[in-house]
Amino acid sequence: MESDDDDDDDDDDDKNNGDHTMMLYLSFPVAMFWISNQAEYFEEYVVKRKREIYPPEDDYQRKELEDFKERMRKKREERLLQMAKE
Known part of the structure; x- marks a missing residue:
């Protein structure tokens, strides 16, 4: 009869292990949600x-970009005009 009691203890251990696993599965997303919603963390x-990835622009860089866009627009217009003439 002693072997039956040992089997019951094993079943209880498996159930408790399953409970702990379920607790981990449920608490992890809740904890991540709570951490990500902390204003200080944000x-x-x-x-x-964000400031490291996208540093604030300076006027020189902005002007260079605008000049580049304008040159590309003019090239495109010239190319379209040549295609229309042909």
């Missing part, structure tokens, strides 16, 4: 990271 990490 300010420190996300804003700082």
Whole structure:
């Protein structure tokens, strides 16, 4: 009869292990959601990271970009005019 009692203990261990696994599965997304919604975290990490990736533009870079766009637009117009003449 002693072997039957051991089987019951194994079943209880499996059930508790399953409960812990389910608790982990449910608590992980909740914890991630809670952390990501903390304003301090957002300010420190996300804003700082965004500034690293996209540094503030200076006037020289903006002017260079506008000049480049204008040159490309003129080339395209000239190419379209040549195609229309042919």
